[in-house]
Amino acid sequence: MSNQSLSFIHDSLPQKIRFGFGEASANLLEEVRTRNAQSVMVIAGEPEMPIAKQVASEIEVAVWHSDVVMHVPIETAQAAREVAVDNQVDLLVCVGGGSTTGLAKAVALETGIPIVAVPTTYAGSEATNVWGLTEEKRKTTGVDIKVLPETVIYDSKLTLSLPVEMSVASGLNGMAHCVDSLWAPKADPINAALAGEGIRALSAGLPKIVEDSQSIEGRDEALYGAYLSAVSFASAGSGLHHKICHVLGGTFNLPHAQTHATILPYVLAFNAPYAPGAEQRMAAAFGTQTGLEGLQQLREKVNAPARLSDYGFSADGIPEAVSIVLEKVPANNPREVTEENFTQLLTAALNGDDPAILSN
Template sequence: MGLTFDHHTLGQRVLFGTGAAVDNTAAAVAALGSRRVLLIADPFVADLADAVAARTPVVARIRDVVAHVPIERARTAVAVARDNEVDAVVTIGGGSSTGLAKIVARDTGLPIVAIPTTFAGSEATDVWGMTEAHRKTTGVDPNVLPKIVVYDAALSTSLPGRLAVASGLNAVAHAIDGFWAPRADPINRALGTEGLRALIPGLRALHANPDDLDTREQLLYGAYLAAVAFASAGSGMHHKICHALGGAYNLPHADTHAIMLGYVISFNGPAAPDAQSRISAAFDELPGATGLFQLRRDLGAVKSLADIGFAETDIPDAARIILPSIPPSNPRPVTQADLESLLHDAWAGVPVKQEGP
C-alpha cells in the first residue's frame, strides 16, 4: 500500500543481431524514410562505415571524433548537417561518436540511428554532454535519444581487451548509479538489477574468452538494460563526479568510471540498504565495493586516477567543481572534505574495504 512512483520509459526501437549490422542499419534508415544521411563514425570502424555508406543515402561524413564532445567539434558537426540538408544521422562507434550525433540532434531535431561498438550505453539515453573551457555540461533532451539502435556483438571485437573491460565497467556504473539517482524507482531498479546479472558474469567470461560472441551478446543485453535504467533514473553522484573529471582534466571516460565506482559504492552504500543489497547479490553476496574491487583486479582493469593522468595537486579544485553538481537526493550528504578524501583514495588506488551486505 505504500508503493508510489512516477516512472517514465523512453521510446526506442532496438534491432539486435550478430553479423547483421549493415542490413539492420539499412532497414533502419529506410524505416525513417531518410534520403540524405550524415554518417559519423570513429576511424577504427572505417570498413563498417564504408559498408553502411554503400547501402544508405550518405551525403556527408564526419570521421574526426574526439572524447567529451568539445564545443568546437559540435558546432562544426551541426553546420555540416545543416549545410548538407541531411534528414537523419547515423553514428557508428563508442560514446564519443554517439555524443557528437546527440548534439546534432539536439540542435536540429534530426533522428539518430546508433550503431554502438562498445558497451557504453549512451545510445539508450536522452542525455547529452559537451565540453567547453575544460568544463563538461550535460543535459536531458528527448531529441537526442536515438530513434533506432542497431546492436551487433561482432562489432565489439574491435575493442582492445583493456578498453572492453573499462567499457563493461562503465555499463555496470549505469546500473549501480541508477539505484540512488534522483528519479530512481522500482522499475528502473529492476532493470538495473537484471543488467548487473548479465554484466558481471559476462565480464568474467569475456576476460576468459574474448572471442566468445555469445558472451558479447550477453554484455550488450546487460549494457542496454543498465543504460535504460540510468536514463530513467538520472545521473547520480558517481556520474556527476566522472563527468566533471572528464571535462576538466580530459580523463578517458570509461576508465574514469571503472576507477571511481567502488569508492562511490563504499561512500553511499551504508546509507542505501536496498541498493547495497542488490549490488551485493550481483557479487555473490560480497559487500558491493569489495566485490567490485575484486572484479577489477581479476579483469586487470586500470587501478587509479594517477594511472590515467590525474594529478594529486588537482584534487581540491576537482572537489570544488564536483560539489555543486551532487544531487540533493544522494543517500547521504556530501561535503568538500568527503570529495577530497574520495578523490585522494581513487588517485592512489587505495583498496576499499566495506563491511556488511
C-alpha cells in the same frame, strides 16, 4: 511485512532496439528504407571508420564525418551541425562509442535530425536522452528527447575488434550506470530491476571476454547489460558517480571509460552503507554478501583500471575537483558529501587504495 505502499513516477523512453550478431548492415538498410531517408550522414571516428563503412555498405551515404573528439567540445559539435545543415541531412547514423554518439546527439539537439545509433562499445549513451558538451574545461549535460536515438542497432560482431582492456573499461562504465541508478535523483523499483539485471549480465559477460576476446556469448551479454544499464540510468538520472566523472573528464580531460571504471568502487563503498536497499540489490546481482565484494571480485577477474594517477590526474587537481563537484551533488544522495570525505574519496581513487576505507 511492510504496509508501506509504492509511489513513484517512471519514464519509459520511446526507442526501437534491433539486436543480432552479424545483422547490423541489414538492420540499418531496413531503418533507412522505413524512413525513406534521402540524405544520410554517417558519424564515426577515424578508428571506427572501417567498421562504419561495413555497416553502411548497403545504403547510400551523403556525407561521412570523422571529426570525433572525446567529451564533445562545443566547437566540434558546431562544425558537425554545419556539415549536417549544408548537406540537408535527414538521418544521422553514428557508429562507435560514447564520443561518437555524443556528437550525433549534439547535432540532433540543435537540428532535430533523427539518429540511428550503432554502438561498438558498452558505453550506453545510445539508450539515453542525455547530452553533454564541453566548453572552456566545463562539461555541461542536459536532457532532451530530441537527442534520444530513435533506433539502436546492437551487433556484437562489431565489438569483436574492441581490445579486451577497452572492453573492460567500457563494460565497467556500463556497470557504473547500473550502480548510480540505484540511488540517483529519480530512482524507482523499475530502474532498480533493470539495473540489477544489468549488473548480472555485465558481471557474467566481461570475464568471458577477458578469457576469450572472440566470445560471442560474452560480447552479447555485455551489450545486453550495457543497454539495460543505460535504460535504467536514463530514467533514474545522474547520481554522484556521474557528477564526479563529468568533472574529471570535462575539466581534467581524463579518458571517459577508464575514469568511470576507476571511480566506481569508491562511490559504491562511500554510499552503500547508507543505502541498504541498493546494497541488497547489488549483492543479489553479483551473488555475493555485499555489493563491494562482488564488484571487487569482478574487477580482479578482469584486471580493471585501478588508479586515477594512471590517466594523468594528480593530487594538485583534487581541491579544484572537490570544489566543482560539491556544487553538483544530488540532494538525495544517500550520504552527505563534505569537503573532507570527498577529498578522502578522490585521494583513495588517485592512489588505488582499498575502497573499503570509505565505508566507515
